[in-house]
Amino acid sequence: MLNVTFTYSAGLSSQLRPDDRPDVVFSGRSNVGKSSLINKLCNRKALARVSSRPGKTATINFFDAGSFNLVDLPGYGYAKVSKVEKLRWAELVEGYFAAGRNIALVVQIVDMRRQPTAEDMDMINYLYDTGVPFIVVMTKSDKLNKSEYAARMEEMSKFMSKYPNVGLYPFSALSGEGTEAILDAIGQYLQ
Numbered sequence: 001m002l003n004v005t006f007t008y009s010a011g012l013s014s015q016l017r018p019d020d021r022p023d024v025v026f027s028g029r030s031n032v033g034k035s036s037l038i039n040k041l042c043n044r045k046a047l048a049r050v051s052s053r054p055g056k057t058a059t060i061n062f063f064d065a066g067s068f069n070l071v072d073l074p075g076y077g078y079a080k081v082s083k084v085e086k087l088r089w090a091e092l093v094e095g096y097f098a099a100g101r102n103i104a105l106v107v108q109i110v111d112m113r114r115q116p117t118a119e120d121m122d123m124i125n126y127l128y129d130t131g132v133p134f135i136v137v138m139t140k141s142d143k144l145n146k147s148e149y150a151a152r153m154e155e156m157s158k159f160m161s162k163y164p165n166v167g168l169y170p171f172s173a174l175s176g177e178g179t180e181a182i183l184d185a186i187g188q189y190l191q
Helices: 034-041 083-098 118-130 146-160 179-190
Strands: 005-010 023-028 060-064 069-072 103-111 134-139 168-170
Touching: 023 034, 023 179, 034 069, 034 103, 034 134, 034 179, 060 083, 103 118, 103 179, 118 134, 134 146, 134 179, 146 168, 168 179
Parallel strands: 023 069, 023 103, 103 134, 134 168
Antiparallel strands: 005 060, 060 069
């Protein structure tokens, strides 16, 4: 498990603090289970706040994990947010990626029950095209029965074959499935 403490939040790219340590970044659309994943990996109940209202995380949240930073990006793709707020989020996230930070790994999160959204695809293509190391974690695996699970794994594996050497990890915050494999992957990218 990761041992982390909250450091700070940035609502604008100008608020990003310089840091030489590597960043492990968590990215995904609103309500995909990002906070639940972070909390499970850190064995904490409310380190990253789980919200019943999508689009609530409007800042980049930084956590000190000792030798690296854990970085929680705001969720994207939530329609009930004003255009001004969407533009601020875009500036914030683009500013983060343009800041020349030492990004060791992006954990790109998708909902295992659904096809990746257009925003998921934009992010995956951006990461792949810019050479930022990333893995894909498929949350909510416990919400599928065995045949649905197998079908989604096959579809996602086929889909991800366009992105060689990108790991694909099913995950359940309920059962803990995938937790150790994801922690191992993070450890490998930090070496």
